[in-house]
Amino acid sequence: MVTISTLQEKDMINAPFMIVSVLNGISNNGAPYLSLTLQDKTGTIEAKVWDVKEQQESIAKIGSILEFEADVLKYKGNLQLRVKTMTHKNQSEYQLGDFIMASSISKDELQSGINGYINQITNSSLRQIVDELFKRKGNDFYIYPAAARNHHDYVGGLATHTLEMCQLGEAIADLYPQTNKELLLAGILIHDLGKIDEYKSPIVVEYSTQGKLLGHISMLSAELYEIAKQFDIHENEEVLLLRHMVLAHHGKLEFGSPVVPQILEAELLNLIDDMDARIQMFTKHTDQIQPGEFTPRIFPLESRTIYLPKKKDSK
Structure with a gap:
């Protein structure tokens, strides 16, 4: 099962996620887009829906669980989804516990x-x-x-x-x-x-x-x-x-x-x-990286990057 915590750059996925925030925007070429925050029980990820259609906008509601077909990209050090399609299904098909941290x-x-x-x-x-x-x-x-x-x-x-x-x-x-x-x-x-x-x-x-x-x-x-x-x-x-x-x-x-x-x-x-x-x-941000790596910049921590030290073998 695809979860947010297992996503890797360049993955192509088809998976359900809960929408927890929706922002409307206009791109540089004047086309409308959606900026979404998606969630499952393992974490959250930002997603972009470019050249958004009216039908897509109508189903992008906070609290809804949708099926997303998307590519996983890295933007400014953070993973992000580029959404190709999103589909609304009967919400009773999902277990709410799978989408709540x-x-x-x-x-x-x-x-x-x-x-x-x-x-x-x-x-x-x-x-x-x-x-x-x-x-x-x-x-x-x-x-x-x-x-x-x-x-x-x-x-x-x-x-x-x-x-x-x-x-x-x-x-x-x-x-x-x-x-x-x-x-x-x-x-x-x-x-x-x-x-x-x-x-x-x-x-x-x-x-x-x-x-x-x-x-x-x-x-x-x-x-x-x-x-x-x-x-x-x-x-x-x-x-x-x-x-x-x-x-x-x-x-x-x-x-x-x-x-x-x-x-x-x-x-x-x-x-x-x-x-x-x-x-x-x-803890939240270093749990998402490997020892010896830095996190992306974390805005509420004064936009610092945080380093996770390498684990040493006990002697």
Whole structure:
């Protein structure tokens, strides 16, 4: 079976893939084309449909699984498909699991780990907010991705990212006793819950209307304050600090935070968030190359190329 992870330059393929993004364009000669992002459970790949026909455009819908006849090319260091034909078939012929990337950690393991960190929070105000938010988000927390594209961009990615961040946060708080460990864990646990409302679906990530207009940071901050008022704890300092952590967790105004970190726990949340995301991006891209090779330039990593060291025989 042809999968994205097995594609090689100069391959000629006929295989099904899920469409996860569609962009319309006009080429230099004035002809319309489509730029697609295709996905299966092993990864994603960009595809171009040149001189696109009206019939092709009509079936190129986000979330649809189509049969693609295409050549595999290399463009600016990345593999890309040049599509010859694409055909729509009965969607019931496909197993959805073959086209969805998912966390390598089982849902049971994620739930057990997350619940363990929630149970470390004994401060009543923090615990009420964390418990209520997780009650509201329910199972969605364990199926949504952490990001649309760059890191942990798969089913279960949000819970995986959060659990890894909790593990980092716990280690850092143990190393630096001046840290308010419960506040840090509470901030980590809830910081990205707004993404569940920011995205339309956990499978094909499209932004909801409120996600586009408000963004996950402001939506979560508003929901947090509404919960605090519900429990009559909205004037407690712990709640103020937790709201600050949510608002500041992107670290800089130009990265989407309306305020910058002004307490230690907010600074640590930003650093831990960025560290875990970057480690996952390194792993994601080096998994696609052989030892001794460089990746193509990776835009969210400052357009750097990343080298995968050669494996040495153990002595």
